[in-house]
Amino acid sequence: MSATPDDTKDNAEEHAFRLRAREWLRTHLPPRRLQDEPMMDWADKALIARDRESQRALWEGGLAGITLPREYGGLGLDRRYADIYYEEAQPYRLPWHFGNAFNIVLPTLLAHGSEELKRRYVPAILRGEHLWCQLLSEPSGGSDLAGLTTRAELRGDHWLLNGSKVWTTGGLDCDMGICLARTDPTVPKHAGLTMFLVDMTSPGLAINPIKLISGTVDFCQEFFDDVAVPADHVLGEVGGGWAVASTQLGAEKASMARGWYEGLAAAVESDEIELKDEYGRMARSLGVHEDPRARQLIGEAFVLDAVHTLTTRRVSAGIRNGALPPTAGTLSSLLVALCDVRRSALLSGISGPAGVAAKPGEEGLQWGMTRVTRHRIGGGTTEMQRNGVAERHLGLPRDEADIADRTVPFNRRKVNPDRAQ
Numbered sequence: 001m002s003a004t005p006d007d008t009k010d011n012a013e014e015h016a017f018r019l020r021a022r023e024w025l026r027t028h029l030p031p032r033r034l035q036d037e038p039m040m041d042w043a044d045k046a047l048i049a050r051d052r053e054s055q056r057a058l059w060e061g062g063l064a065g066i067t068l069p070r071e072y073g074g075l076g077l078d079r080r081y082a083d084i085y086y087e088e089a090q091p092y093r094l095p096w097h098f099g100n101a102f103n104i105v106l107p108t109l110l111a112h113g114s115e116e117l118k119r120r121y122v123p124a125i126l127r128g129e130h131l132w133c134q135l136l137s138e139p140s141g142g143s144d145l146a147g148l149t150t151r152a153e154l155r156g157d158h159w160l161l162n163g164s165k166v167w168t169t170g171g172l173d174c175d176m177g178i179c180l181a182r183t184d185p186t187v188p189k190h191a192g193l194t195m196f197l198v199d200m201t202s203p204g205l206a207i208n209p210i211k212l213i214s215g216t217v218d219f220c221q222e223f224f225d226d227v228a229v230p231a232d233h234v235l236g237e238v239g240g241g242w243a244v245a246s247t248q249l250g251a252e253k254a255s256m257a258r259g260w261y262e263g264l265a266a267a268v269e270s271d272e273i274e275l276k277d278e279y280g281r282m283a284r285s286l287g288v289h290e291d292p293r294a295r296q297l298i299g300e301a302f303v304l305d306a307v308h309t310l311t312t313r314r315v316s317a318g319i320r321n322g323a324l325p326p327t328a329g330t331l332s333s334l335l336v337a338l339c340d341v342r343r344s345a346l347l348s349g350i351s352g353p354a355g356v357a358a359k360p361g362e363e364g365l366q367w368g369m370t371r372v373t374r375h376r377i378g379g380g381t382t383e384m385q386r387n388g389v390a391e392r393h394l395g396l397p398r399d400e401a402d403i404a405d406r407t408v409p410f411n412r413r414k415v416n417p418d419r420a421q
């Protein structure tokens with residue numbers, strides 16, 4: 001069930017925009033086929049290339065960056081026009097591989113970038129030229145982001161980066177990366193970080209794909225060996241990287257609250273609750289649709305979807321109208337993770353052994369098995385999200401060890417093997 005676009009509230013200009021968008025989308029973008037095509041698959045080079053073309057076409061068709069300032073290539077229109085566009089775009093495949101660029105990098109760049117960086121990199125995203133990745137997690141651990149050890153040293157007009165990043169979604173195919181590194185180890189860990197914009201084709205940057213047991217290759221590990229980054233490619237202040245990372249992580253969580261690529265937001269925010277019938281279809285295809293136990297699990301799945309949809313919509317609206325801070329996206333991403341864990345159990349329960357032995361193309365079954373770990377870990381583990389909800393939203397005290405860790409110079413932390421003697 002998908003919502004019919006509501007054009008009754010349009011004024012004349014909005015209506016003209018809606019009709020233009022509707023016609024353009026119908027003639028330029030492929031239909032959305034979530035059943036047999038993944039939203040994102042970094043191993044599918046043809047799909048990535050198609051998303052680049054689609055984003056380019058959106059730019060040429062005057063439908064890219066609807067609310068973004070004109071000086072950076074946007075249309076400078078208000079939010080209502082973006083809502084109209086996303087309502088109309090629902091039936092089509094939007095360039096989902098640009099999710100990182102739009103959801104995370106653009107808001108961070110606009111908030112912290114120099115005029116020159118904004119004029120250079122915002123239009124490049126809108127034109128479909130730059131896919132972006134996030135270079136945050138390291139082999140030593142991703143949860144303690146402020147404890148990272150990749151270091152950057154200033155050498156005249158450029159910085160030299162050394163270290164390693166890991167679990168970078170799409171690292172191999174992205175053109176640019178937003179990378180947090182340590183520029184001063186003599187101050188407490190949050191204070192010595194700086195955010196860099198890194199050209200992923202830079203000499204000295206080795207990008208190794210990581211093949212998962214599921215066969216997918218979404219992730220990469222990068223090794224920085226004297227990678228030179230121009231001095232003007234610092235985002236925000238030198239030593240102010242934590243503030244930039246906070247914007248970045250907040251943007252990621254807010255986008256999870258909205259729906260990853262905004263095209264999905266229309267579905268999430270429509271007046272109807274979209275109850276997915278994938279459980280019923282799967283039960284029918286396995287011949288268990290009359291089984292009382294399977295029916296009970298299907299019933300729970302429907303309720304779970306409704307709770308998920310309504311709560312996500314409520315958080316999203318709260319962030320938009322200012323009733324909730326941007327960090328409230330944590331509530332939604334935690335909910336997404338917890339719902340996915342439960343959905344996975346429900347799908348396993350409905351499908352039985354068939355779920356374990358799903359063949360390629362049996363997306364419903366695979367979905368349950370593969371997606372569960374993603375949202376439990378990606379963008380911050382559920383444990384860290386619970387910490388965030390407890391500390392930032394419920395006002396509970398921080399862990400004592402964490403408080404101590406925040407005040408000692410980084411190179412004097414007990415856990416740091418490189419600490420000064």
Ligand SMILES: Cc1cc2nc3c(=O)[nH]c(=O)nc-3n(C[C@H](O)[C@H](O)[C@H](O)COP(=O)(O)OP(=O)(O)OC[C@H]3O[C@@H](n4cnc5c(N)ncnc54)[C@H](O)[C@@H]3O)c2cc1C
Nearest residue numbers: 134135136137141142143167168169374377378379381383
């Ligand atoms: C789908 C997906 C996409 C990702 N994409 C990217 C990306 O594009 N870029 C990027 O940089 N990273 C990415 N990651 C990595 C992700 O950010 C990290 O995996 C995550 O932050 C956890 O870090 P870690 O795996 O090193 O686990 P660790 O930090 O080593 O944690 C191990 C375990 O300890 C728990 N733990 C750690 N500290 C605490 C604490 N203080 N309180 C309670 N429990 C704690 C954790 O919850 C976890 O269960 C992605 C991961 C996934 C699954």
